[in-house]
Amino acid sequence: MNHQQILPVDNLTELMEFVLLGFVAMPHFQWFLFGLFLIIYTIILMSNGTIFLITKMDSALQSPMYFFLANFSFLEICYVSTTLPRMLMNLGNQRRTISLGASAAQMCFVLIFGSTECLLLALMAYDRHVTICNPLHYPLVMNHRVCIQLVTGSWTTGIQVMIVQTYQIFSLPFCGSNQINHFFCDIFPILKLACGDTFVNETLVYTVAMLFVMVPFLLILGSYSKIISNILKLPSATSRAKAFSTCSSHLMVVVLFFGSAIITYLRPNTRHSEGTDKVLSLFYTVLTPMFNPMIHSLRNKDVIIALRKLLCK
Template identity: 65%
Template sequence: MKHTRQNHTTVTEFVLMGFSNAPKLQSFLFATFLVIYMIILMGNSLIILITKTNRALHTPMYFFLRNLSFLEMGYTSVTLPRMLVNLWTQSRTISFSACATQMYFFLMFGSSECFLLAAMAYDRYVAICNPLQYSIIMDNKTCLQMAASSWIIGIPVLIGQTYQIFSLPFCDSNKLNHFFCDIPPVLELACGDTAMNELSVYAVALLFVTAPFLLILVSYIKIISTILNLPSATGRHKAFSTCSSHLIVVTLFFGSGIITYLCPKSSHSADVDKFLSLFYTIVIPVFNPMIYSLRNKEVTVALKKFLLRF
């Protein structure tokens, strides 16, 4: 808890400290993150292009994968370009309104990814546990509704939460010990009692992180139970292979997100927060196209055909 001071100066901008504690590595970090950003854009764009142009991949699973790739490009673009500018210019300031906007879009894309991963788990559940009804249950209308819901379900709640956080008084230090405007470092700078805001963060995290995760968990319990009862070893292997890519992405994304937003702040430091944020904002979007292409024969074949055209 921070006590409100009577004579405080209102904060109009923040300073993103980022990686300022490693001044000799600024050029190296800029080059590294620029290459990573280009890989993310090209890799996910390629997934979108392949799944859109190849008629064999016009199925619900690849429709959701296309949405996931598009979402991850937006998710990364909220944080990485700003970080690259800061590393290049060494000007680390960000205005109050720009910080609020960055936080909102980061949370919006993050919550959308949680629900989209849940929709993908449900798609795999229907495909494996109820294959005869799959085309009826997962028709075009249902897929569009699930994808649209994933994108818009969190908008009003997250607008409200962002407004609530940035309505707090900020005084004294305006130095954010992070590379973008995330909730924990912003709340650290707030004056006064932030207990209600922290409770609100936990409530929203339970709604937008834990709830989709539990839906995924239930889906995979039923999926694994069905697969283990399949009489053919080949059938079991094929069923597992269709789920393994999604399961890897879910583990990586939700694991880092739950540690960041649901674990007590005393259990990990600001440096650990930065590392975890790098993991789910940069590392996972880099590996997602690789995970889905290298572990999926249909995507691999479609990619080879696409490249052979050129």
């Protein structure tokens, strides 16, 4: 909680822009970091774009699992494009200022895409649950119309909530320092710059995080507990290995994304360390989008075959 005393109105200086410090504490590595993140951004765009392309073009990849994977890959491109281009610009020209409107827009899109990712990961777990636990009902339960409705719901559910949350945060008065010790406009670094009591805003942040992070995560855990229980009942070791292989790639992405997001948004504010927050943010904003295509392609024979077809063409 921010315990700063509310200043008299006459003493408030309305801030029109913030300064994203990013990795300013590493002055000798600015160009190295610029090159590194540029390579990472290129890899994310090309790899996720390729996954999206082959799932749309290859007739063998038209099942609901690959429909969700295509949407997830497209989402990763959108998600990373809200943070990395600005970071690269700051590293390249050392002009770290960002207007109030641009920072609000960046936060809003990060929250919308982040909440959508949580819901999509939960849908992918549900898809695997139906595949393994109710295979006979799978074509009926996960028909194309249902898949479109589920994905549309994932993309649209969090929009209104995240717009309201962003509006409430940026309705606060900001005074004094305008330096954000982060590489993008995240919630807690922004709240630290607000004047007055931010208890209501922090309560809303934790409530939304519970709804869009913890609830999907618990649903995923519930799905996988039933999946593992059913896999262990399979008589053939080959069938068990194949089933585990189908789920393991998704589970790796879940652990990487939800692990870092839960620690960032659901631990007490008093334990927030700016350095730790930056490292954790890299996991769910950069590393997950980069590793997602690698994890799904390297562990999936159908995707590898589709990639070979695309390369041959």
